[in-house]
Amino acid sequence: MSALTNAIEILRCFSSARPDLSFADVMALTGKPKSSTSRLLRSLRDCGLLEQDPHTRRYRPGLLTFELGRLHRAHDDLISMAERELREVCARTGHTGYIAVLDGYEQVVLRIVPGSNPLRVVNPPGQRTPALATSNGRAMLARLSDEDIRARVPATYPKLPRNSPQNFKQLMARMDEIRRTGVSEAADESIEGVGSQGFALKSGETGEMIGIAVSYSVQATTAAERANVRRELAAMAAKLRRMTGDPLEQDAARVKTGTR
Amino acid sequence: MSALTNAIEILRCFSSARPDLSFADVMALTGKPKSSTSRLLRSLRDCGLLEQDPHTRRYRPGLLTFELGRLHRAHDDLISMAERELREVCARTGHTGYIAVLDGYEQVVLRIVPGSNPLRVVNPPGQRTPALATSNGRAMLARLSDEDIRARVPATYPKLPRNSPQNFKQLMARMDEIRRTGVSEAADESIEGVGSQGFALKSGETGEMIGIAVSYSVQATTAAERANVRRELAAMAAKLRRMTGDPLEQDAARVKTGTR
DNA sequence: AAGAGAGTTCCAAATTTCGGAACCTCGTCC
DNA sequence: GGACGAGGTTCCGAAATTTGGAACTCTCTT
Numbered sequence: 001m002s003a004l005t006n007a008i009e010i011l012r013c014f015s016s017a018r019p020d021l022s023f024a025d026v027m028a029l030t031g032k033p034k035s036s037t038s039r040l041l042r043s044l045r046d047c048g049l050l051e052q053d054p055h056t057r058r059y060r061p062g063l064l065t066f067e068l069g070r071l072h073r074a075h076d077d078l079i080s081m082a083e084r085e086l087r088e089v090c091a092r093t094g095h096t097g098y099i100a101v102l103d104g105y106e107q108v109v110l111r112i113v114p115g116s117n118p119l120r121v122v123n124p125p126g127q128r129t130p131a132l133a134t135s136n137g138r139a140m141l142a143r144l145s146d147e148d149i150r151a152r153v154p155a156t157y158p159k160l161p162r163n164s165p166q167n168f169k170q171l172m173a174r175m176d177e178i179r180r181t182g183v184s185e186a187a188d189e190s191i192e193g194v195g196s197q198g199f200a201l202k203s204g205e206t207g208e209m210i211g212i213a214v215s216y217s218v219q220a221t222t223a224a225e226r227a228n229v230r231r232e233l234a235a236m237a238a239k240l241r242r243m244t245g246d247p248l249e250q251d252a253a254r255v256k257t258g259t260r
Numbered sequence: 261m262s263a264l265t266n267a268i269e270i271l272r273c274f275s276s277a278r279p280d281l282s283f284a285d286v287m288a289l290t291g292k293p294k295s296s297t298s299r300l301l302r303s304l305r306d307c308g309l310l311e312q313d314p315h316t317r318r319y320r321p322g323l324l325t326f327e328l329g330r331l332h333r334a335h336d337d338l339i340s341m342a343e344r345e346l347r348e349v350c351a352r353t354g355h356t357g358y359i360a361v362l363d364g365y366e367q368v369v370l371r372i373v374p375g376s377n378p379l380r381v382v383n384p385p386g387q388r389t390p391a392l393a394t395s396n397g398r399a400m401l402a403r404l405s406d407e408d409i410r411a412r413v414p415a416t417y418p419k420l421p422r423n424s425p426q427n428f429k430q431l432m433a434r435m436d437e438i439r440r441t442g443v444s445e446a447a448d449e450s451i452e453g454v455g456s457q458g459f460a461l462k463s464g465e466t467g468e469m470i471g472i473a474v475s476y477s478v479q480a481t482t483a484a485e486r487a488n489v490r491r492e493l494a495a496m497a498a499k500l501r502r503m504t505g506d507p508l509e510q511d512a513a514r515v516k517t518g519t520r
Numbered sequence: 521a522a523g524a525g526a527g528t529t530c531c532a533a534a535t536t537t538c539g540g541a542a543c544c545t546c547g548t549c550c
Numbered sequence: 551g552g553a554c555g556a557g558g559t560t561c562c563g564a565a566a567t568t569t570g571g572a573a574c575t576c577t578c579t580t
Contacts, residue, residue, distance in 0.1 A: 008307055035540075038559060043262065056466075069329010070385060071279075261568090266568090283527065527574100536566080537565080543560070546555105
């Protein structure tokens with residue numbers, strides 16, 4: 001295990017729920033011996049990835065993590081373009097918008113556009129969720145080949161919320177539906193009472209893919225309102241696909257024939 | 261040189277001016293041999309710190325840098341408390357506010373509060389500037405002991421803008437003035453025509469220190485307006501010092517007597 | 521078909537990392 | 551005061567990684 005892997009393992013122990021950790025916490029969470037933990041924490045601190053509270057001696061993410069986070073913002077043409085469009089849709093509909101990327105079988109929230117409706121934001125940026133259980137997560141998966149999807153789903157199919165696909169067969173049925181209709185819906189999955197619709201956008205230039213979704217309270221919306229969201233999303237998808245040169249058609253053909 | 265140091269050296273090559281780099285760029289910037297560069301880039305890519313554009317094969321900061329950046333936000337009680345106050349002052353005065361921290365002899369911008377006045381934001385978050393050449397940078401330095409300041413300034417005194425202290429003696433004169441008056445001013449230094457006033461805030465609990473400044477166009481402000489900024493800042497400083505338990509008095513005594 | 525440019529892989533030597541054990545250093549309890 | 555334990559650091563030989571030159575692969579270009 002390289003120094004880098006170790007460093008990342010430790011950094012991943014921190015989260016908004018656990019913003020700072022003691023030596024013992026890190027030892028428990030990583031399961032490494034004392035001496036290794038001591039050395040690793042020291043080197044992370046020395047290089048700026050961690051800071052240590054001089055009083056409590058607890059560790060927290062350091063200045064360098066902030067600087068690294070800034071770097072990522074530099075490469076966000078696709079994301080910021082999508083964010084601009086999403087902002088308009090959210091302003092018109094009052095609902096909350098999400099932009100996320102796929103990482104393995106999880107998705108990571110990159111941006112949030114709070115709506116005017118009083119639905120509290122539940123997935124802050126950085127949040128990881130199984131992609132199988134969200135509308136835009138499934139929309140992203142649907143653009144991969146079947147083998148690729150199979151490779152991403154863990155060997156033992158994970159336990160998901162009631163309305164999410166409960167096994168691989170159900171998942172593939174959803175994939176087919178998304179590929180056919182071009183939209184992905186979710187209701188009462190990751191969060192009770194919350195529904196969403198989403199789609200996946202792929203850059204023709206870089207091939208990078210993001211998932212865009214609009215989320216709302218199921219009880220507080222009418223079917224007509226949800227149909228309106230669907231129309232808004234379809235329009236945004238069409239516009240963004242044109243702007244980014246999304247190779248959707250070729251992709252669909254490739255998936256169908258099984259070519260890589 | 262450990263894997264971690266190498267990784268950071270490479271990541272530091274990226275910036276908003278250079279959001280993506282080719283293999284050759286990285287080789288040139290780090291001065292490492294081909295084989296090492298190849299291996300390092302691969303491992304950074306594998307662990308998610310870098311992404312590679314499949315088409316151009318260029319590298320850019322990866323999803324993990326985004327996630328790490330999010331972590332830093334988790335520990336920002338002091339910073340967000342200061343940001344809230346700064347927001348109010350900026351709303352009242354129309355000027356632009358900055359929050360920064362000290363790192364060696366440089367400061368790093370953490371937060372910006374854009375004002376309503378049409379002064380373009382010139383230092384985005386993440387920006388590094390010699391602390392000697394900014395109002396809040398000097399305010400932070402002034403709260404260190406003289407030996408500590410001397411240790412931070414590079415052996416050969418750096419070339420700074422016209423109105424910044426040009427040598428160590430001038431710097432120490434400024435330090436004394438800041439310690440005496442409690443405020444730090446800058447005009448026409450890092451950026452032509454831009455002035456600022458700032459102070460340093462230290463948490464009584466954690467001992468961490470941040471610099472807070474309000475920045476404005478020198479031409480477009482009157483002396484009265486600048487005096488108003490000074491009053492606003494003094495009020496904010498007093499309030500924040502109370503809230504955070506800033507040990508300013510003890511510090512001042514320590515610096516004076518040279519105790520550590 | 522040869523050559524150049526851009527990267528990758530190989531390998532033995534040099535450097536780091538590993539983890540158990542001994543060793544600190546406080547604060548606490550008797 | 552002294553023993554104790556929690557929390558953490560340092561030491562050291564064994565094991566694993568990293569290094570960088572050289573050979574090799576790929577992909578263009580001429």
